[in-house]
Amino acid sequence: MNEVIVVGAGPVGAVSALALQQHGVAARVLEARAEDARADTRTLALAHGARLILERLGVWARVQDVTPITRIHISQRGALGVTRLSAEALGVPALGYVLSYAHLTEVLKQALAEAPIAVEYGVPVERIEPGIEAACVQAADGRTWSAPLVAVADGGRGTQTxxxxxxxxxxxxxxxxxxRTELAHGGQAFERFTPEGPAALLPKRDGYALVWTAASAEAMRIAALSDAEFLAALQRHFGGRQGLFLAATPRKTFPLHCVYAGREVGARVVRIGNAAQTLHPVAGQGFNIGLRDAWELARLCADTPATALGGEAMLHAYARGRRFDVVAGLGFTDFLVRMFSNDVAVLRHARGLGLLALEALPPLKAFVARRMMFGARG
Ligand SMILES: Cc1cc2nc3c(=O)[nH]c(=O)nc-3n(C[C@H](O)[C@H](O)[C@H](O)COP(=O)(O)OP(=O)(O)OC[C@H]3O[C@@H](n4cnc5c(N)ncnc54)[C@H](O)[C@@H]3O)c2cc1C
Incomplete structure (x- = not known):
């Protein structure tokens, strides 16, 4: 009964359970997917701060398939202004790390099994009932669990969202x-802002992961192009910095929105990760913020006496502690999307000046980079 129930074994739920256990708090995870289900094909860029959390959990050493980002080139199409960030200049081994969502989920799954932490796969949670002494979780198959604290990490996909x-x-x-491009990436990522939306090339193995954002109808058209048409369109969109685009894997689409649900659900229930906030991927902040949610919740649980675990005071302290980081991350991401996804001349010039200023002022650049790596308290 004194274990925390985590709903969802996505990356945030899994990290939450591992962090709780490391802090001496027992956890049980309920996951809707079957144990052998394949995760989706998205690519994640983890910030350096996220690596530090995974290191503390002993998970980082298991991550085999990861490509470090050592430089980032930021530009806007058809206008002045370029900024370059470099890991060396900032004194960190890498600005971020690129890996597939599926690989990270698999590594976390093994870590959960070895911890060992009880994970029930193929168990979609249907109802969560807040309560004074304990919250009650009910699965689709009718089974129920009670716990002093339920952490909802269902990515915002639960029935009670x-x-x-x-x-x-x-x-x-x-x-x-x-x-794949003609020229090797050498660890460099590109973030290119265009009036239709931002596009990012993230170094991944010997090629790039591409996240190309466009108005939804246009994105669906782009995704349906043949390989040759797609590569030609990408070449026009990105230019020739990396030589020719040579090959592309099948295209997948993800609709983008910003949602802030907040962490408070009711007595003894809290939301973390995408269940609490879903961000546009432009600044690669979504999972990184979710990971800090999971880590901070575990720390707070460890610092709370067992009798007060999941109580009102603890949940208020958690919500208060996370507000600044989350609101700053949401605000920064939303600002980038709105500021850069248009072709208003005055804004185009302002953006160019902003990028030039960032390039010319190393302390300002370091300030922005640190916040992207470590969050608002970086
Ligand atoms: C195209 C794209 C690119 C992105 N790139 C980046 C990036 O570069 N960097 C970054 O930091 N973030 C990125 N993100 C965001 C990142 O993917 C999310 O922030 C992250 O996956 C959130 O993890 P999560 O565990 O909270 O939720 P999810 O990954 O959605 O996992 C939720 C889990 O809960 C389970 N579940 C759902 N409902 C139930 C239920 N009722 N009962 C039990 N289990 C349930 C699901 O099966 C799933 O396993 C990107 C997102 C997109 C769409």
Whole structure:
């Protein structure tokens, strides 16, 4: 009964359970997917701060298939202004790390099994009932569990997801695939802002992971192009910095929006990760914030006497402690999307000046980079 129930074994739920156990708090995980289900094909860029959390959990050493980002080139199409970030200049081994969502989920699954932490696969949670002494979780098969604290890490896909406090539909969709280019990436990522939406090339193995954002109808058209048409369109969109685009894997699409549901659900229930906030992937912040949610919740649980675990005071302290980081991350991401996804001349010039200023002022650049690596308290 004194174990924390975590709903969802996505990356945030899995990290949450591992962090709780490391802090001496027992956890049980309920996951809707079958144990052998394949995770989706998205690519994640982990910030350096996220690596530090995975290291503390002993998970990082198991991650085999990871490509470090040592430089980032930021530009806008058809206008002045370029900024370059470099790991060396900032004194860190890498600005971030690129890996597939599926690989990370698999590594975390093994870590959960070896911990050992009880994970029930193929168990979609249908109802979560807040309560004074304990919350009650009911699965679709009718089984129930009671716990002093339930951490909802269902990615916002649960049946009881509330009306968000703040939501914005960018009417944009991300086209995601992997591409190969004529020139080697040398650890460099590209973030290119265009009036239709941002596009990112993240170094991954010997090629790139591409996240190409466009207005939804246009993105669906792009995703349906033949390989040759797609590569030609990408070449026009990105230019020739990496030589020719040579090959692309099948394209997948993800509709993009910003949703802030908040962490408070009711007595003894808290939301973490995408269940609490879903961000546009432009700044690669979503999972990184979710990971800090999971880590901070575990720390707070460890610092709370067993009798007060999951109580009102603890949940208030958690919500208060996470507000600044989350609101700053949401605000920064939302600002980037709105500021850069348009072709208003005055804003185009302002953006160019902003990128030039960032390039010319190393302390400002270091400030921005640190916040992207470690969050608002970086
Ligand atoms: C195209 C794209 C690119 C992205 N790139 C980045 C990036 O570069 N960097 C970054 O930090 N973030 C990125 N993100 C965001 C990142 O993918 C999410 O922040 C992250 O996956 C959130 O993890 P999570 O565990 O909270 O939720 P999820 O990954 O959605 O996992 C939720 C889990 O809960 C389970 N579940 C759902 N409902 C139930 C239920 N009722 N009962 C039990 N289990 C349930 C699901 O099966 C799943 O396993 C990107 C997102 C997109 C769409």
């Amino acid at each position: 509330p009306a968000p406090r703040f939501a914005h539909d960018y009417a944009q969709t991300a086209v995601v695939c992997e591409v």
